[in-house]
Amino acid sequence: MIRTKTVKRPELNLWEKLYFPEVFRGVLLTSKHFFKNLTLHAFHAIGLFRKIAAAVTIQYPEQLWKLPGRSRTRHRLTKREDGSPRCVACMMCETVCPARCIYIVAEEHPDPNIEKRPKSFDIDLGKCVYCGFCVEACPEDAIRMDTKILDIAAYSREEMKLDMNELLNPTIAKAISAKP
């Protein structure tokens, strides 16, 4: 037996059916917001009550949204104390990556205590799905996704690729070429 639940639609009473009072109520609600925000904007313009926001808008390029601490953003490679990458080119991240956007070429490390180091470490951000598996897979804490860089844009697929230098110095924002 199929059990059904009858959803009772609210019936309009006479006052609501008159339509005008309800329209008036609606306009009153929106006008309340209008005048509240208008007054606040006017006060902001003369430098008062800056703490109370008049709008929920965030003016994006100038004003950035405060990201939560755990949000996954653009990758970076961490460094050892001498400035070389912590990465030991174990290929764990490349293996776990579901989007297959990490490309590592390994080479021998001059220090005999460390087996390998990356010769090149590229991430194709055009493919990356920001799942964070590479961060979790890394045994050396060499890759992190905490740069808070979200404005990743480019005119070609080639420009979406990051090389090791850019990953090691995450403040280098990729310049978008002037011409598409």
Add this chain to the structure above:
Amino acid sequence: MMTHLVIQAVLAATVLFFVFNLAALHTWMERKQSALMQDRIGANRAWIVFPRWLAPLNWLLRSFNVLGLFHPIADAIKMFTKEDYIPPKGDKFLHTLAPCLSLFFALVGFAAIPFGNTIEVGGHVINLQVANINVALLYIFAVASMGVYGVVLAGFSSNNNYAVLGGLRASSQMLSYEIAIGLTVMGIVMIYGSLNLQELVRAQGHYLFGWLPLWGFVVQPIGFLLFIAAGIAETKRIPYDAPEGESEIIGYFVEYSGMKFGMFYFTDYLETIMIASLATTLFFGGWQVPYLTQAGFQFPWGAAFALAPLTVSILQILSFVMKVLFFCWLFMAIRWTLPRFRYDQLLKLGWHYMFPLALANVFITALILLMVPK
């Protein structure tokens, strides 16, 4: 004769200047008011910034920039430079004629709106009204109902079924509400006994019990509400925007682009201003300021405050402008508050509720007028 012509030309130019600028500002009002109502900021990215050596100019322009006041200009530039596409199988002549008709009939109605009392300048008595027509009310409604031709022709000449349907929706909506709107003002005409708008406004200068201004909405509250409701339907804006259907259903101007589309859009704003000025003239006492006579303020509790005739005129014009702006604001608030009517609901509202109510209003007004001795 010559001076008369010059005076009329100046009056017409003034009205046109005011109306055009207000209509262009409506695009700004629409953006900013909707933004404020929805806790947003609204368009503020069309900036005019000069190089550093013109810094004082930048300082002057800054508030305009921040307020987004250059967006109407950006809109106009965009509209004029866009491709103007005429459907190859459409009627080229009618396709061009339709927006012109719409705009023309929306504009000529303003000729009959009185925006001030008579003023005397250099021996000439100037009636602050472009054309003093003794059947001004009939003229305005005639012109407003002609506006439907532009809409129907736009739908018809586009060679697009959706446009034709939009045009048909528009014509049936506008004709239905034309009847309601005509009947709602009949009460006003019966009470004040004139079709001349200037006379109507003068008649609203009397006082009930010596203190209550005898404005239209005091004597005709039902008529006023119905007029506002039917008036918004005439402007083809939400909640009565079935002809256009900005968001989903396709309206009569699907096949229009560039400034021709802009003209239709402009017509909407002009009609809003038209209805706002009509509501002001008929129901809110036009240019009347409460307790202001030609000699100055005369309050019902006996206080008097003499003013120069020119000051009085300026106050009256300002009062008219403020009332029109208030109604523009109100229509914009209603437009951004209510959802759209379904098409059958819209016609049902017009024919089943507004038309009988307006008719009943006329009957009751007539009865009261018969019973109350002059």
